[in-house]
Amino acid sequence: MSSYSISRDDWSLHRKGEIDRQRHQEKVKEAIKKNLADIVSEESIIMSDGQKIVKVPIRSLDEFHFRFDQGKNKHAGQGNGKSKVGDVLHSEPQQGSGKGKGAGEEPGVDYYEADITMEELAELIFEDLGLPNLEHKKKPELASESPEFKDVRKKGISSNIDRKRTLYESIKRAALKGEPYEGKITKDDLRYKTWDISYKYESNAVVLAMMDTSGSMGPFEKYIARSFFFWMVRFLRTKYQNVKIVFLAHHVEAKETSEEEFFTKGASGGTRCSSVYKLALEIIEKSYNPQDYNIYAFHFSDGDNLASDNDNCVKYIGELLQVCNLVGYGEIEGPYYYTSTLRSAFKKVNDQKFTVVTIKDKTGVYPALKKFFSPGPETIRA
Template structure:
């Protein structure tokens, strides 16, 4: 065996962490890239339309490894069939152009889909987005009825009612004891553990969002999409600060009415626009259902600004009254095609000087994030009133 030309060994590889360390660095870079792209990601369709799906894929262009290469779409390639491939046969579908999600469905198998997709949970993304947001101008709402003593199970004791037995902990104790003393597993009285509660004083603060949207003929799919992504994050953000968040959807053209979420985001109508109608409706709903002492009302209105000029003064007056009722009021003008001047409604509303009133213009999807920031400019996180 002396001339043996080989050796076999098994080393201790447990210290070999290089791959994990560089993977960590890669993750950091992904996060950095996401942070830099928040404005684009906030309005990313895959998130807004994800409906409960918790992990989403977001395209990260800055982490592609760029190099000089041939244009993949112009190259011919070689494939291999199972014996009877014919000329002209379609072997697969190309993904939509990069920049859109790959859409799933085996697109990854096809060439050319090369950009990096980071996986991130909606919660992680929300944390990043909400890092800069705060609740604006809160007035303490110290109504005593809003506070209640609520029981919360947060302690473990050795005595208690059998109905509160903590089975998992009890079993653990039994296993520990039997292992210590090397006897067969059995549960004795000493092993029993019970869940116990303590009374906590809780504030039942709730928020109400009055989502208002112009659904007149001039509002198209883009405008609705922008509103949708704005309300998505708005509600999500409020949920981190309030126990309950209710949303009331109000649509209007020249008249306003309360609608379902479905209708709110899909229905299109025709006719002229009278924004005062929706402000009136908002005021009456807020007054009837959500007295300001008990609720933090956030009213936000999306419109393209094509309002009847004669209606503008009335709008200004109504927004002023809304402000006395609400924690904050916002107006967003979606103006994909408008010149920078803004509408007459916008300039009329701009005259309102109240820090709780925000007026923004949204031209493309990436403006949604700044709009969120403008509306929730309350600075560092504060507790609800």
């Protein structure tokens, strides 16, 4: 006679390693999300050169543990029984800031680098972003055509055999005949997946990326501008399948460049920002009819423009606003920042579709992304 034993063990204990790993991953993502402003401008990510996995610096995640007093001071313990809720039993003396006292004695906070894929990081960064004021246009362009398996048939090519459905038909046939199932598959049991071509249409959009590459744009200013456009390009290509990006660089003169040149090449000489606005208007008139395209223009500069050119900039920005869904201007305050900049001239522009941001350090890149790409309640998602 056989005997069996029934275990009442908690099987969740056998999964503790997996549960701990999942908890750790959740904590890592939570820490990353809280520090996106610092992470977005992290040089190791911007210079990742297409790597799929990047390292993100975050605070180490400690498990719960008893923390012993470093100063070995006396502490308050149990009360005398007459205490009420909210009574303060003891308060620690305030520690000094440590400034001017030489080397400190208190332990620091550990940091470590967590591995995360660029797709996961992009998902966290782009979670709340979208193209503002996106509209359906008269001639939506064909964005993509892709096969989708939507049906199962009795005839087809061998590479498209639906194994699960075929096995089901074999079992069903044996059951209907009242025979024991022996795993035999006949020609009538075979089922094949078939597909239809699905066409996806989206509202057309074009984004004009304009960057100042003049001599006044130092390493810091160029890095901030390129960081913004790095994430902008990745955001557009992640969330939208049919968005064109035009790259324009300027000093005294403006020109259309390739994506690689835009992110790698600099220039010298003076600055005439109106040149890039004029070029943008010419490109729009030639190739992108506002009736057929949602148009967005974003320009980054240190604001050090020829004073005699500021009025032209205001004029061309006004013309861009007539054909664009949104125009954004970002000014980077470097170490040699001047109070009289292009941003001062743009105070004359009063239009809800014109957005200005100021970036003083690396943490300003993420807020700039959120301000420029705040979709709003009426945005049509692509």
